[in-house]
Amino acid sequence: MSGVVRAAWRLGVAAARGPAGRPLSQAPAGRAAGGGAEGSGGSGSREAVERLVRAHPVVVFMKGSPAQPLCGFSNAVVQILRLHGVEDYRAHDVLQDPDLRQGIKNYSNWPTIPQVYLNGEFVGGCDILLQMHQNGDLVEELKKLGIRSALLDAEKDKDKK
Amino acid sequence: SPSLRMPAPLLAAAGRGLWAMGDGGPLARAIRAKLAAALQPTHLQVLDESSRHGGPPGAETHFTVVVVSGRFAGLPPLQRHRLVHAALRAELAGPLHALAIVARTPQQWENDPLVPPRPPCLGGSKQERRRD
Numbered sequence: 001m002s003g004v005v006r007a008a009w010r011l012g013v014a015a016a017r018g019p020a021g022r023p024l025s026q027a028p029a030g031r032a033a034g035g036g037a038e039g040s041g042g043s044g045s046r047e048a049v050e051r052l053v054r055a056h057p058v059v060v061f062m063k064g065s066p067a068q069p070l071c072g073f074s075n076a077v078v079q080i081l082r083l084h085g086v087e088d089y090r091a092h093d094v095l096q097d098p099d100l101r102q103g104i105k106n107y108s109n110w111p112t113i114p115q116v117y118l119n120g121e122f123v124g125g126c127d128i129l130l131q132m133h134q135n136g137d138l139v140e141e142l143k144k145l146g147i148r149s150a151l152l153d154a155e156k157d158k159d160k161k
Numbered sequence: 162s163p164s165l166r167m168p169a170p171l172l173a174a175a176g177r178g179l180w181a182m183g184d185g186g187p188l189a190r191a192i193r194a195k196l197a198a199a200l201q202p203t204h205l206q207v208l209d210e211s212s213r214h215g216g217p218p219g220a221e222t223h224f225t226v227v228v229v230s231g232r233f234a235g236l237p238p239l240q241r242h243r244l245v246h247a248a249l250r251a252e253l254a255g256p257l258h259a260l261a262i263v264a265r266t267p268q269q270w271e272n273d274p275l276v277p278p279r280p281p282c283l284g285g286s287k288q289e290r291r292r293d
Binding site for chain 1: 214238239242243246253254259260261262263277279280281
């Protein structure tokens with residue numbers, strides 16, 4: 001696997017506290033009283049999750065924040081995005097919102113965190129994002145979203161030397 | 162592996178003995194049995210990584226599974242992972258807190274029989290009052 005990603009993992013929390021993406025957990029106003037994850041208008045409802053995943057081309061549900069991930073798998077997602085120069089994305093800390101945590105699992109029919117959405121579409125967790133990074137698919141998917149991966153510029157610089 | 166060809170009752174009877182031999186605890190064996198039944202893997206590794214996430218050895222909360230199966234042919238990674246999740250639905254609704262998956266066809270495994278290193282734990286489990 002890429003030595004760069006391996007190095008990124010070793011940096012761990014220290015690297016995660018560098019210049020970071022937007023750490024925010026969006027608990028929308030007006031949670032349904034007594035409602036569970038699926039309560040209408042609740043932060044875990046299909047409508048609420050749909051709004052979140054469509055709010056930005058790159059949306060991540062994770063544990064902790066890009067500045068301070070609280071799980072190795074969530075940190076891996078943050079590090080991979082950072083390698084590609086993607087710092088502007090929506091990150092939601094599911095530890096702050098149990099209804100959202102359950103709601104996204106229902107929405108994507110996926111049992112674990114982190115979860116990555118590109119252009120409103122569920123892409124997978126950390127393992128899949130890592131595969132996409134390694135096989136070049138992530139650069140292509142970002143390009144489709146109008147995002148130029150920093151790795152393309154790194155390649156260009158290499159060629160110039 | 163020989164254990165995949167053992168009849169179920171024999172496997173269950175050997176359970177306690179198998180744990181002592183390093184085949185893992187009850188959850189590891191359940192995961193192994195369900196993946197074997199659902200995907201008929203040619204290669205299967207079930208690794209309890211719980212101790213790398215702050216739990217005691219043998220805590221059986223975080224697993225990595227390496228599944229090599231012809232059933233994955235033609236399926237993109239997302240669908241492969243969904244097959245694994247479907248086989249382990251009960252465990253994922255219960256004690257299985259986190260699951261890392263390597264899902265390859267026999268051809269892919271032959272070309273690349275290496276598993277990427279796991280990301281280091283950042284202590285997330287300690288921050289939580291309840292599990293997934």
